[in-house]
Amino acid sequence: MRRWAGGFGAAAVLAGIAALAGCSGSPAQPGPVEVSRSACGDGWTAPQAGPQTLQVRNDAAVTMEIELVDPATGTVFGELEGVGPGTTRALPVNFxxxxxxxxCAPEDGTPFVGPTVQVTGGADRPGPAVVPVTNADLLGPLKQYHAYVADGLGTLTGQATALAQAVRSGNRDAAQQAWLTAHLTYERLGAAYDAFGDSDGAINGTTAGLPSGAADPGFTGFHRLENGLWHNEAMPALGPVADQLDQAVQKLRTSFAAAQIDQNDLGLRAHEIMENTLQFELTGRTDYGSGSNLATARANLAGTRAVLDVLRPLLTTRFPGLKDLDAWIARTDHDLQAVAGKPLSALDRQQRQRINADVSELTERLAPVAAIAEPRRVS
Incomplete structure (x- = not known):
C-alpha cells in the first residue's frame, strides 16, 4: 500500500500544459469549435493574436483527446484530455x-490533424511549445530506469538478509543501523512502486486503514520492524518479522525482472515522490520510532534525481526550467544534508520552515515534468 497522495492526475497534467502555453484568463472566441471522427476544427475561423479561450465541442460518439499544435512540427501549445461525447470544454490559449x-485522437482510433489557421498581426509566440513525447521516445529511459531499480533491488536483498541476521543476533543497535540502511535503499526506488504490486504493501506498508493499528496482523515490513526495534519489543519476537521482510524483498527482486514500469509513471512519479515526501515524511506521519523522516526525505530526493537523469535527454530541449529545477534540487539536498541524522523534533522553527519551503517549491517545479513526459499519440 504505497502512500501516493493522488492529487496529481490528468487535471494537473492539463494545467501544466496550459502553463507552458503561457495562458491566462481570457475572453472566449464566439461559437464552439467542433471535432468529430471526420473533422477536427469545424467552425474555427482564423483567431486574433493574443489570449483567448476556445470552446471545443466533441460531436463524436467516443471520448477524444484534443491538442492545439503547430501543424509543421507537431509541437503542442495546449491540450484537452478525456473530452466525452457531446461535451464542450474550454481551452485557454495565447496566440x-x-x-x-x-x-484529434479518438480513444479507439488514429490521431489526425485538422485544417491550419494562420495568426498574423500580433507578437511572436509568447510561450514555449512542447514537442510531444511518444511511447517510442520513452523506451530508452524506461529500460535505463528498470536497470536502476533492478540494481537497487539487488543491493536491497543483501541488506534485508543482513537486517534479519542482525535481528536474530539480538543486537538491537546493530539491527537499528541495518534497518536504516535497507530502508533508505528502498526509498530511492520511488518511481517503480506501482510495478511492485502487492509487494510494496508487504515491504513498506503503514498502519493506515488497519483496524488494529500497529497490533494488526496486516502490519508488516519495514515500518512494523521499526516500531518494534525502537519501542523495545523483545528481539526474539521480531525475528519472524525480519524474516518475513527478507522473504518479501527476495520475492520482489525475482518478480521485478519480468515487470514493466508504466510509461506514464516516470514523469508523474518524479513529481509525486516529492509530493509524498512533503505530505508524509515532513509531517512525521510515517515515523514509527526511528526519527529517520529527514533521512528518508533525502533518499526520496535521490530517487527523484534518478528519474530526471533518465528523462534528461527528453527534457533538455522541451523544458526551459530544467536548469532552475536542477539548482533547486541541489539547494534542497544541501539543506537536508545540513540536518542529517536529526529527527524532525530536533529542528528549530527556522530549519523546519526552510526544509518545508525547499520541498514545497521543488514539488511545484517538478509539476511540468509530468506534463512534458506524458506519452502522446501523434499518428
Missing part, C-alpha cells in the same frame, strides 16, 4: 504569430 491546428 502569437504563426500556424496552428487542432489534433
Amino acid at each position: 502569437g504569430n504563426g500556424a496552428y491546428a487542432l489534433r
